[in-house]
Each structure stands twice: as structure tokens, then as C-alpha cells.
Amino acid sequence: MNVDDGRFAELLQANGIILSSEQSELFDAYYRELAAWNDKMNLTAITERKQVYIKHFYDSASLSFFISFRDIDTVADIGSGAGFPGIPLKILFPHIRLTLVDSLAKRVRFLNHIVETLGLKDVACLHARAEDAARQASLRDRFDLVTARAVARLNVLAELCLPFVRKDGLFAAMKGANAEEELEEAKTSLRELRSEFNGVYKFQLPDDSGLRHIILIRKYDRTPSKYPRKAGLPERAPLKNIQKNVPRET
Numbered sequence: 001m002n003v004d005d006g007r008f009a010e011l012l013q014a015n016g017i018i019l020s021s022e023q024s025e026l027f028d029a030y031y032r033e034l035a036a037w038n039d040k041m042n043l044t045a046i047t048e049r050k051q052v053y054i055k056h057f058y059d060s061a062s063l064s065f066f067i068s069f070r071d072i073d074t075v076a077d078i079g080s081g082a083g084f085p086g087i088p089l090k091i092l093f094p095h096i097r098l099t100l101v102d103s104l105a106k107r108v109r110f111l112n113h114i115v116e117t118l119g120l121k122d123v124a125c126l127h128a129r130a131e132d133a134a135r136q137a138s139l140r141d142r143f144d145l146v147t148a149r150a151v152a153r154l155n156v157l158a159e160l161c162l163p164f165v166r167k168d169g170l171f172a173a174m175k176g177a178n179a180e181e182e183l184e185e186a187k188t189s190l191r192e193l194r195s196e197f198n199g200v201y202k203f204q205l206p207d208d209s210g211l212r213h214i215i216l217i218r219k220y221d222r223t224p225s226k227y228p229r230k231a232g233l234p235e236r237a238p239l240k241n242i243q244k245n246v247p248r249e250t
Contacts, residue, residue: 008053011206015065017092026091026118027057033117034082037110043082054209060085061092063147063172066201066214069093076101076143076164078130079151083111085174086147090120097122099139103129131231134163134223141166141222149174152235154182154215158189159234163223170198171217179213189239194221 005028009019019027031052038047046055063085073096077086080100090098100111100123108127115123126133133139146164148157154173161171175182179200190196198216205212228234 005053007050008057011058012061012092015061017061017064019092023091027053027088029118030057030083030087030091030114033114037113041106041110043107043110051209054206056082056084057088059174059205059212060088060149062203062205062212063089063174063214064092065203066199066216067145067170067172069096072096072144074143074145074166075099076139076146076161078146078148078157078161078164079103080111081107081149083114085149086123087111087114087118087120090123091118094121099124099126099143101126101128101130101133103127129231130160130164131228131234134160134228139164144169145172146170147172147174150176153185153238154179155186155189155238156234158186158193158195158217159228159239162193162195162217162219163228165195165219165223167219167222169219171195171219173215173217175213175215177211177213179215183215185238190217192239193219193223193227195219 005024009024012019031049034043035047037043046052075096076099078101080086080102083100086098086100090096102108105127108125111125115125140163143164143166146161148161151157157173165171183197195217198218201214203212
């Protein structure tokens, strides 16, 4: 076992996750494929093995420290990029049915390659913008858990991600250091999208590798039909600029 694999296993065990030898081999294969493909396309700026294991694999796994995946069946990872956090979560919790959504075709080619290489089952890789994918009946209001990692500010992410979440499901935004500021500016978008703040978890990555926040949003009703707006509009005109008071539906 590589020293980085061993350290990774120890860190997961400290958080209640026992990494099997098969799972360890899958993470090793994931790293090797990521490094090889990164020589051909820009998937990540983080390529050194130790850093990938901490800043990508462990960071992705951290979502499971605060959410019980025993109760999660369907997961959507929006703006998945090189597969974070979705692929590490699938390796750790093989029972989940995972959908990876990304707008860039070359990244989706990599995701399909990883899914095939690792032999992962019940994983769909979708090439689409979130605004368009959320209009598909098979994806809208469907998922127990939707997550996004370092994609956009929360008031934008809410409009991109919450339409995928089922009623009473969760949206988990994985953020860096400025979560409190983003929460404040996202109040209007959460109200518009029939959701509410459900908690925030703050922690440091191991080895002083950075501050992280996981913001949990609970969706209490189906997404209004006008959301998400057409592609590009959520970024250009975030819902923080809309001042309507929308009553909560019970």
C-alpha cells in the first residue's frame, strides 16, 4: 500500500469509514487515470499524489461525515468536473445511484472512461448545462441528495442545483472559506426555490490543506416551473437581485 493510501485510510477510519482493499485499489486506479488524462487535458491543477488524496479524495468523502449515506439512494453531482465529489462517494458507498452532470464534453469523456475503468455500476454521465438538464422530467425533483463542489456562489448554485432535488431532499454545497457571506446573499434564492437553510459544517482539511464549509439546504416543496431560468441567466442575474416575498407553501 502506498503511503498516501495508508494515510487516506487512517483519515477515513477516524471519521467512521473503513476502507477495504478493493476500494483502496479503486482510488489508486482513479488517481493514475486522472494523472494520465491530465497530461492531455486540463482536469485539475492539483496533480501531486498526496495533494490529490487530501484535496480531492478526502475532501469529497467529507460530505459523508455529516450526512448518513445509509439513507441516500440517488445522488446528482452538478458541475462534476473530474468527478469530485461524486466518484469518490460512489467508491465509498457503492449502493448509491449516481448522476454526474457537466457542461464540457471532454470532461464527460473522462468521466465515462473512469466509470468504465473502475467498473462502477449505476452511474450516468450527462453532457449538459445544469439549466437544461433540470428541465428533463427524468431528472427534475428526483434526487435524494444533490451536491456541487466549488462551482459558483451559493445564490447561483441554488438555482442550478435545487431543481434536481426531490421534495424533502437535500442540497449540499461544498464551499471554501467564505460560506457565511454566501449564505447571506442567497436568502432570496432559497426562498424563491422553496428551500431553507438546514445547517453548515466548518472544518479544516488535514495537514493545514484549507478551510472547508458544507452548507446543507433542505427543499420543502417542488421547484416553481419558471426555474431554472435559461442557460447563463443565473450567473448574469443571480436571484439575490429579486426582492419578491414568496410565502412558504405548506
